[in-house]
Amino acid sequence: MPTTTESGEPDHPTVADLGEFGLIERVTRLRQQPDGTLLGPGDDAAVVLAPDGRVVATTDVLVEGVHFRLDWSTPEQVGGKAAAANLADIAAMGAVPTALLAALVCPPETPAQTAEGLAVGLWAQARAVGVGVVGGDVASGPAIVMSVTALGDLQGRTPVTRAGAGAGEVVAMCGRLGWSAAGLAVLTRGFRSPVALVNAHRLPEPPYSAGPQAAQAGATAMIDVSDGLLADLGHIARASGVSIDVRAADLEVPARLAEIGSAVGVDPLRWVLTGGEDHALVATFGGAVPDGWRVIGEVLAARDEPAVTVDGREYGDATGWDHFGPPTHGRGAP
Amino acid sequence: MPTTTESGEPDHPTVADLGEFGLIERVTRLRQQPDGTLLGPGDDAAVVLAPDGRVVATTDVLVEGVHFRLDWSTPEQVGGKAAAANLADIAAMGAVPTALLAALVCPPETPAQTAEGLAVGLWAQARAVGVGVVGGDVASGPAIVMSVTALGDLQGRTPVTRAGAGAGEVVAMCGRLGWSAAGLAVLTRGFRSPVALVNAHRLPEPPYSAGPQAAQAGATAMIDVSDGLLADLGHIARASGVSIDVRAADLEVPARLAEIGSAVGVDPLRWVLTGGEDHALVATFGGAVPDGWRVIGEVLAARDEPAVTVDGREYGDATGWDHFGPPTHGRGAP
Known part of the structure; x- marks a missing residue:
């Protein structure tokens, strides 16, 4: 049984102490949405401006013990990293970001502070690029999993894919x-x-x-x-x-x-x-x-x-990261 | 060591046998995108029509053992359920869906057939409402987690929120x-x-x-x-x-x-x-x-x-589902 303050709230509440809606309230309250967010969290879905008439969308997921370790990174850094991976994908199309959405899975005994830290990190990145975290979901599960979706706007430009490179460039x-x-x-x-x-x-x-x-x-x-x-x-x-x-x-x-x-x-x-x-x-x-x-x-x-x-030659063992290969607690060459 | 066919492929490959890119290839190949998908999976991000100049967006996550059990449901049903939860959120705003994105986390030993089944179920729902699964991510983790994002278009209508009900209606x-x-x-x-x-x-x-x-x-x-x-x-x-x-x-x-x-x-x-x-x-x-x-x-x-x-009276114990409450392997009243 956790110790409690005089108000009856536990000193160090877990996400189970707060409950689903309490946690959502904690991670969404006092967050200011930018102008492009027409409707933010709290309804069935968010509504975001898509001035270009097209929307760019990408999803990336981070798993505790696979993509990050909380003894190596703060929750704020992990939340920020999840945002950054998605925002970089939007940038790589030649688009500017317009919104983030996040789904957070965590064990019930996760300290509420950890879940809040993930949200704080996500918001810090969102704010830095002028967008909001417009929606999300939370659920219990055996490990912390953070799935982030980023939306973007092409501002009238043609999307830059991977497929347009030509010899001589x-x-x-x-x-x-x-x-x-x-x-x-x-x-x-x-x-x-x-x-x-x-x-x-x-x-x-x-x-x-x-x-x-x-x-x-x-x-x-x-x-x-x-x-x-x-x-x-x-x-x-x-x-x-x-x-x-x-x-x-x-x-x-x-x-x-x-x-x-x-x-x-x-x-x-x-x-x-x-x-x-x-x-x-x-x-x-x-x-x-x-x-x-x-x-x-x-x-x-x-x-x-x-x-x-x-330099004209194959570079040995440059195969990149495979998510179902042996765990290394982080991508890329160790 | 799994048994293998003459071609050298295991008879019943796991997602680890296929690897990240092999799995993505399996779940994306031969999938036809509808016209509204300007750029589907395979690049840094997808590009989808947003004719209204606004985009509706929502995310829901399903966790094995919390939201579903694979001894009760087929992977196809679970994938379909993940899609349906999101598509219903889009409908509840008064919007029509335009795209789905999905992030799938699963243990390396998960049969490839299970992962494929989840994608098949997702695609069946997407096709039924005329949209595509335009992007996603896969990663390893301790349990199957499927996070789906749905996008929608308001076709010029005002979004119907939870906030507009008035007395007498x-x-x-x-x-x-x-x-x-x-x-x-x-x-x-x-x-x-x-x-x-x-x-x-x-x-x-x-x-x-x-x-x-x-x-x-x-x-x-x-x-x-x-x-x-x-x-x-x-x-x-x-x-x-x-x-x-x-x-x-x-x-x-x-x-x-x-x-x-x-x-x-x-x-x-x-x-x-x-x-x-x-x-x-x-x-x-x-x-x-x-x-x-x-x-x-x-x-x-x-x-x-x-x-x-x-009928004018409070209904006992109607508090709904809390995700961090005791597990019941499914939401709602058992």
């Missing part, structure tokens, strides 16, 4: 690569620093506005790096029927990655090429590359099959 | 009440018949088109019955600041419910008043009630607090 990226993987490598070895890398794993910082920017500049194909640069370029190569060659010399390997790589005996280039979850954007361009983007390779005609190479 | 319903609860009562007692009731629990048949119909006819408030008639009318009462009185004599208690109620010692009216998950629609109307709707009560001025009564 350049490949460019914007954002970070390898930071999350290096942070995960640090955490799996029992360390908590360098904080910049560990925090990059806990809560990515995708370059959201670079997506619409690239679409405006005529990007022919685009994807966000969730599985690893080579794996995700592989998606573009196969969808477009081209090959892609990355020039290692044009990839930035920050000093911090090099130092940690040297400390733990991992080639930091490996993190940059195969580490996922930083949600950098990579795109192909037939013309000029916009400010803030860095050219890292070129699009080639596919010989037999679409392939992704580094 | 009538309360009407369309669809079934109590069938799912009676089916659950049968299943929890170890029986598998009457099939009509058991199947109503396994896969509800919400009256989707009655939602836009009611909106067109000037419904002032509307909700779908997911937690139980009295509990969901309570949502309308509180949101609208009114009280609602239901006339028991105007509720239909089908002979099958009466027979089973008598067999198991439950007043069948209790299932009708408190059983959830049939996703009937209830709405309030100031004027004429549309065809197919049945008047079951009236809207009254709230005295002290908004209240829901049956």
Whole structure:
């Protein structure tokens, strides 16, 4: 039996103490919805502006023990990460986000503070990009599962798919690569620093506005790096029927990655090429590359099959993350 | 080690045998998207028509052992039920559905056939209402969790919220009440018949088109019955600041419910008043009630607090389903 305050509420209530509606009340109260939210949580469904007459939609799910560990990340970071993965997908279409929805499953004995923290993290990301968390659902289950849906608006632009890359174009990226993987490598070895890398794993910082920017500049194909640069370029190569060659010399390997790589005996280039979850954007361009983007390779005609190479050669073991493979408590190269 | 066919594929592959991308390929291949799906699964996000310039969005999550049991329902029924819960929410706003998205979490040892069955059930419901499953995500986790998001279009209509009911209006319903609860009562007692009731629990048949119909006819408030008639009318009462009185004599208690109620010692009216998950629609109307709707009560001025009564009196223990309450393997009154 939990201790209680004078008001009769437990000191450290669980989600079972609050109940479904109490929990929903806690995570929705006092949240201001932006103007584009015509009807927020609390009804059967939300209503959100879709000025373009089309809506962009994507769903990503995070599972405790698979995608995150609450001894490594705060609930706020996990909530933020769930939002970021979805918002990056919206950006990678060349769209701007308009709303988030979230379904939260957690064991009844989960501290209410944990559930609230997940919502706080989700809201922090939503607010940072000017959208609201417009709806959701909560249910009990054996582990914490957070499923987030993001909606977006194309503002009249053509969606940038994975399928438009053509031979002779350049490949460019914007954002970070390898930071999350290096942070995960640090955490799996029992360390908590360098904080910049560990925090990059806990809560990515995708370059959201670079997506619409690239679409405006005529990007022919685009994807966000969730599985690893080579794996995700592989998606573009196969969808477009081209090959892609990355020039290692044009990839930035920050000093911090090099130092940690040297400390733990991992080639930091490996993190940059195969580490996922930083949600950098990579795109192909037939013309000029916009400010803030860095050219890292070129699009080639596919010989037999679409392939992704580094300096003209296959890069060993760059297969990316498989969700039903052995658990590693985080995606990307450890 | 699973047995394998001559082609080298296991006879009864698990989702781990297929891998993440193999599973996605299986559940998405050969699925035809309707015209409103401008871009379906396979890219960072989907693109769906939103002709109205607004999009209606809702998310519901089903958890194995909480919302369904695979010894009671087929995977197809569970997938269909997940779709139906969301599609009923879209209908309850007066909107027509435009797309579904789904996130599926399952243990690696889950038979691929189970995961495929969930997708087949989802697609069957989607097709029945003319929409596609436009995107999703799969991940491993300790139990099967299926989170579905539905999008909808208001076709120029004002969304019908829970908040517009006014004193002097009538309360009407369309669809079934109590069938799912009676089916659950049968299943929890170890029986598998009457099939009509058991199947109503396994896969509800919400009256989707009655939602836009009611909106067109000037419904002032509307909700779908997911937690139980009295509990969901309570949502309308509180949101609208009114009280609602239901006339028991105007509720239909089908002979099958009466027979089973008598067999198991439950007043069948209790299932009708408190059983959830049939996703009937209830709405309030100031004027004429549309065809197919049945008047079951009236809207009254709230005295002290908004209240829901049956024949002028409180109905005992009608609090509805709490997701963090004791497990009953299904919502609503057992």
